[in-house]
Amino acid sequence: MSNALEIEHLSVVVKGKELLRNITFTLSEGIFLGIVGPNGGGKTTLVRTILGLLKPASGSIKVFGQSPGAALARGGVFGYLPQHQNIDPNFPATALDVVLMGRYRAAGLLKWPGRNDREKAEQCLSIMGVEELRNRQYSQMSGGQQQRVSIARALASDPRILVLDEPSTGIDVVGQEDFYHLLKGLQKRMNLTILMVSHDIGSVTSYVDEISCLNISLHYHGNPLGALDEKVMTSLYGKSVDLLVHSDVCDKCERLRQQ
Amino acid sequence: MIEVLSSPFMQKALIAGLLVSLLTGIISAFIVLRKMSFIGAGISHAAFGGVAIGFFTGTNPLIAAIIYSIIIALGIEVTGRRGKISEDVAIGIFYSVSMALGIALVSLSKAYNVDLFGYLFGNILAITDGDILLTVAVSIPVTALMLIFLKEFFLITYDEELARVSGIRVKAMNVLFLVALSVSIVISIRIVGVILVAALLVIPGATARLFAKGLLSMILLSCIVGAVSVIAGLFISYQYDVAPGACIVLTAAVIFFIPLFLKKWS
Numbered sequence: 001m002s003n004a005l006e007i008e009h010l011s012v013v014v015k016g017k018e019l020l021r022n023i024t025f026t027l028s029e030g031i032f033l034g035i036v037g038p039n040g041g042g043k044t045t046l047v048r049t050i051l052g053l054l055k056p057a058s059g060s061i062k063v064f065g066q067s068p069g070a071a072l073a074r075g076g077v078f079g080y081l082p083q084h085q086n087i088d089p090n091f092p093a094t095a096l097d098v099v100l101m102g103r104y105r106a107a108g109l110l111k112w113p114g115r116n117d118r119e120k121a122e123q124c125l126s127i128m129g130v131e132e133l134r135n136r137q138y139s140q141m142s143g144g145q146q147q148r149v150s151i152a153r154a155l156a157s158d159p160r161i162l163v164l165d166e167p168s169t170g171i172d173v174v175g176q177e178d179f180y181h182l183l184k185g186l187q188k189r190m191n192l193t194i195l196m197v198s199h200d201i202g203s204v205t206s207y208v209d210e211i212s213c214l215n216i217s218l219h220y221h222g223n224p225l226g227a228l229d230e231k232v233m234t235s236l237y238g239k240s241v242d243l244l245v246h247s248d249v250c251d252k253c254e255r256l257r258q259q
Numbered sequence: 260m261i262e263v264l265s266s267p268f269m270q271k272a273l274i275a276g277l278l279v280s281l282l283t284g285i286i287s288a289f290i291v292l293r294k295m296s297f298i299g300a301g302i303s304h305a306a307f308g309g310v311a312i313g314f315f316t317g318t319n320p321l322i323a324a325i326i327y328s329i330i331i332a333l334g335i336e337v338t339g340r341r342g343k344i345s346e347d348v349a350i351g352i353f354y355s356v357s358m359a360l361g362i363a364l365v366s367l368s369k370a371y372n373v374d375l376f377g378y379l380f381g382n383i384l385a386i387t388d389g390d391i392l393l394t395v396a397v398s399i400p401v402t403a404l405m406l407i408f409l410k411e412f413f414l415i416t417y418d419e420e421l422a423r424v425s426g427i428r429v430k431a432m433n434v435l436f437l438v439a440l441s442v443s444i445v446i447s448i449r450i451v452g453v454i455l456v457a458a459l460l461v462i463p464g465a466t467a468r469l470f471a472k473g474l475l476s477m478i479l480l481s482c483i484v485g486a487v488s489v490i491a492g493l494f495i496s497y498q499y500d501v502a503p504g505a506c507i508v509l510t511a512a513v514i515f516f517i518p519l520f521l522k523k524w525s
Contacts, residue, residue: 087418104414
């Protein structure tokens with residue numbers, strides 16, 4: 001199995017402020033990684049550096065053996081769901097239009113997405129369970145529906161790594177559990193490497209294969225259950241933390257589902 | 260009607276008008292979606308500085324204005340991105356200074372025969388064969404470039420960061436857009452004038468957005484609204500001898516407001 005990510009002694013400084021310090025870890029292909037930590041701990045910065053949107057001050061990042069810039073230029077590596085989508089609430093596009101944007105690169109210069117691209121886009125909508133929304137205006141959908149359509153867009157580009165920055169924001173608890181199940185299914189079905197940023201360490205641990213606990217520097221990387229150690233938690237969030245662990249079958253969610 | 264069409268200056272105005280409305284139609288859709296109407300208004304006012312530089316140095320005012328507007332557009336972009344001043348402040352400074360420079364140069368050149376009113380509000384009678392040639396020569400390649408990179412512009416308009424992650428060279432595309440914007444402004448000056456060009460960059464796109472369900476249909480509608488406004492405006496201008504810029508913008512405004520009211524009442 002090859003390495004999807006190799007990060008060595010990575011530091012990132014933006015406007016004189018150190019946002020990441022001496023981060024080192026590797027991630028094998030096909031692994032579902034959760035990145036957790038407090039707000040301002042550098043989770044989004046790490047993601048943006050991996051995507052090649054920010055330059056490291058020192059250290060190195062390799063994505064499937066190449067620099068993020070080279071991976072961006074080659075295309076077909078990243079499927080990305082940003083934390084805040086700055087999309088105009090009146091943007092004129094249907095769900096299918098949005099997913100087809102994921103096919104623009106594959107269609108090539110001067111060419112519009114063709115029938116194959118359309119089929120691929122519809123397939124991705126159905127994987128995400130939102131095929132019935134294909135002709136609905138994107139702007140008129142709920143947060144959860146937009147989220148699913150956006151992930152279908154990311155999948156449509158046939159990425160090797162799916163990068164999700166706080167994808168569960170705006171989705172209710174039941175929706176979140178279903179959503180994580182769906183991601184887990186995608187990972188297995190498509191041999192996808194998934195990188196998911198979350199502030200919700202409790203529920204993430206049940207689904208991810210590995211976890212990175214980030215607060216400027218890396219406090220823990222490895223088996224998700226190990227992250228629930230009191231020492232790790234205290235170093236991440238300070239002393240006053242009450243930990244609530246969600247199991248795969250969560251009583252609260254089951255109750256909510258039945259209502 | 261036919262008599263109007265047979266007059267050579269009206270023919271020139273219509274050819275230029277159609278080319279202008281096609282390019283501004285495409286650009287207008289993006290201006291509206293990307294909330295760039297202030298930069299559009301800023302560059303169009305700044306173009307006056309370029310026209311005056313043309314007069315002062317004895318070069319073709321429209322060519323001078325194209326070069327000057329592109330420099331100003333890129334200046335606004337760079338200042339807004341890098342400097343400590345925000346983009347809207349940069350626009351405010353650049354455009355008022357350019358207008359001031361324009362007025363100073365026109366006064367200094369003592370060229371009293373300069374048709375200032377025509378440059379400010381449009382003048383069909385002033386369109387020369389050279390202007391038509393210039394309009395054809397720049398609008399066709401720039402329109403073609405916009406169409407070639409339409410997909411890329413769609414994605415940038417949807418989300419700039421996503422576009423970067425998709426491997427699109429967003430900075431280069433933004434420069435291309437600003438060049439296209441500057442060119443479309445300058446070639447519109449003869450017909451609508453410096454002061455009113457901004458309306459042609461906003462109203463067609465805004466009208467199209469009321470109805471369009473997709474980006475392609477929005478661009479198409481925007482071009483149609485632009486073309487209808489320009490043609491109808493030119494006829495009204497000819498008929499009643501009113502400055503063409505005013506007639507075109509008022510026609511566009513009527514097209515924008517009628518469906519808005521109909522939608523409210525229905």
